[in-house]
Amino acid sequence: MALRPVMVNIKALDHSAVGRFWAEALGWCAYSPGATTYVGPAGGLVWPDPVAVGIDIVPVPEPKATTKNRVHLDLATTSAAHQAELAALLQALGATPAHVGQGKVPWTVLADPEGNEFCVLEPREIYRDTGPIARVVVDCADPRAMARFWDEAIDWTLHEVTDDHAVLRSAKGVGRYLEFVRTPGEKTVPERVHLDLLPYPGDDQAAEVARLRALGATDIDLGQGDVPWTVLADPEGNEFCVLAPA
Numbered sequence: 200m201a202l203r204p205v206m207v208n209i210k211a212l213d214h215s216a217v218g219r220f221w222a223e224a225l226g227w228c229a230y231s232p233g234a235t236t237y238v239g240p241a242g243g244l245v246w247p248d249p250v251a252v253g254i255d256i257v258p259v260p261e262p263k264a265t266t267k268n269r270v271h272l273d274l275a276t277t278s279a280a281h282q283a284e285l286a287a288l289l290q291a292l293g294a295t296p297a298h299v300g301q302g303k304v305p306w307t308v309l310a311d312p313e314g315n316e317f318c319v320l321e322p323r324e325i326y327r328d329t330g331p332i333a334r335v336v337v338d339c340a341d342p343r344a345m346a347r348f349w350d351e352a353i354d355w356t357l358h359e360v361t362d363d364h365a366v367l368r369s370a371k372g373v374g375r376y377l378e379f380v381r382t383p384g385e386k387t388v389p390e391r392v393h394l395d396l397l398p399y400p401g402d403d404q405a406a407e408v409a410r411l412r413a414l415g416a417t418d419i420d421l422g423q424g425d426v427p428w429t430v431l432a433d434p435e436g437n438e439f440c441v442l443a444p445a
Contacts, residue, residue, distance in 0.1 A: 201353070201354035201398070201399055201402070202352060202353050202354065202396040202397065202398055202407055202411075202441065203247070203353060203354055203355075203369075203396065203397055203399070204252050204335075204353060204355070204377065204394050204395070204396055204397075205246070205247040205248070205252060205253065205395055205396070205397040205442070206237075206252060206253050206254065206255045206394070206395040207252060207253070207254050207255070207270075207272065207335055207392060207393075207394060207395075208254075208255050208257060208392065208393050208394070208395050208440065209221075209254060209255070209256050209257070209315060209391065209392050210256075210257050210258075210259040210263075210391050210392075211256050211257070211258060211259065211313050212258070212259065212260070212261075212262055212313060213258075213313070214235055214236045214256040214257060214258045215229075215231065215236055216312060217236070217256045217311060217312060217313055218231070218236030218237075218238055218254075218256045220292055220293055220294075220311055220312055221238045221254050221256070221311070222238050223288075223292050224274070224288075224289055224292065224294075224311075224331075225238065225254075225274075225331040225332065226241075226331055227239055227240050227241060227331070228240070228241045228242075230244040232244060234257075234258065235255055235256060235257045235258070236255075236256045237253055237254070237255050237256075238253060238254040238255075238256070239251060239253035239254075240253075240330075246445070247397055247445055250330070250369075250373050250374045251330060251332075251374060251375075252332070252335070252374060252375060255395065262313070262314075263313055263314040263315065263391050264388050264391075266387060266388050267299050267316060268315055268316055268390065268391050268392050269337060269338040269339075269382075269386060269390055269392075269437060270335065270336070270337050270338075270390060270391075270392040270393060270394070270437070271315070271316045271317050271318065271335075271336050271392065272317045272318075272332055272334075272335060272336070273306070273317065273318045273319075273320050273332070273333045273334045273335075273336055274317065274318065274319050274320060274331060274332060274333060275320060275322075275323075275326040275327075275329050275330070275331060275332065275333035276319060276320060276321065276322050277322055277327070278322050279321065279322065281322070282307065282319055282320070282321055282322065285319050286307045286309065286319045289309055289319065290309070293311070293312040294309040294310060294311055294312070295309065295310050296308070296309060296310075297309055297310040297316045299316060305321040306318045306319060306320045306321055307319040315391060315392060318336075320333055325376075326376075328373075329374060329375045329376065330374065330375065332375040333375060333376065334375050334376040334377065334378050335375060335376070335377050335378070335394070336378050336379075336380055337377070337378070337379045337380070337437060338379075338380060338382035338384075339379045339380065339381060339382065339435050339437075340381065340382075340385070340435060341381070341435070342360060342361065342362065342363060342364050342365040342379045342380065342381050343360055343361075343362065343365065344434060344435070345365055345379040345433070345434075345435065346360040346365035346367075346379065348414055348415055348416075348433055348434050349365075349367060349377070349379070349433070350367065351414050352396070352411055352414060352416070352433075353367070353396060354370060355367040355368055355369050355370060355377065356368060356369070356370045358376075362381065363380070363381045364378055364379060364380045364381065365378065365379040366378050366379075377394075386435065386436045386437070389421055389438065390437060390438050393437070393438045393439050393440065394439045394440075395428075395439065395440045395442055396439060396440065396441050396442065397441075397442045397444065397445060398441070398442075398443075398444045399444070400444055400445065401444070402444060404429070404441060404442075404443055404444060407441055408429045408431070408441050411431055411441070412431075415433070415434040416431040416432065416433055416434070417431065417432050418430070418431060418432075419431060419432045419438055421438065427442075427443045428440045428441060428442045428443060429441045
């Protein structure tokens with residue numbers, strides 16, 4: 200049994216507009232196969248993508264709270280010029296500078312048109328082959344505890360764990376990284392951004408959910424009602440979903 204991250208789920212008042220922003224930001228395409236907008240690599244809707252973790256923008260009636268998201272995307276760049284050009288392009292598309300206490304850092308912190316924070320990183324060799332998304336970053340209090348849970352929860356490989364951060368990546372050595380970073384403050388509001396996990400064909404969703412509960416996940420009610428996916432929270436309360444097998 201195993202689970203794989205397949206989507207970063209973002210809630211939005213206007214899923215179409217936010218989807219168009221992220222498609223332009225990443226050089227991908229926006230697809231609307233139903234009531235949500237999926238953003239993934241160009242070439243037609245392929246889901247789950249064998250390499251990329253796509254973005255699914257889901258409509259909700261509430262605007263984002265002023266609280267900083269605990270989950271955000273970091274975008275990769277190849278040079279200082281590329282970083283500056285990408286940051287300028289994103290602001291032209293509707294992104295705004297964001298101040299989250301970062302101080303003087305080599306990366307650029309922005310927010311998408313609905314206020315979801317993200318970073319445009321300075322060029323780093325480790326992210327040269329990730330595609331446009333370098334990593335999905337999750338704030339946490341205890342990276343070592345997050346590493347223990349997520350290393351068992353998904354079929355990615357744990358690359359590094361310290362008191363300050365834990366890093367995972369697909370066992371195939373492709374695509375973006377998942378990083379848990381020690382960050383002051385506690386979770387206070389439902390998360391605007393979360394991961395969606397998918398069982399492999401032939402695996403049992405209910406058995407996977409039971410396995411996650413045994414690892415320390417808890418059930419959470421966000422008003423989702425009767426849906427084919429299961430909403431859980433990791434040991435620090437970060438929400439995620441286990442989807443029905445594709």
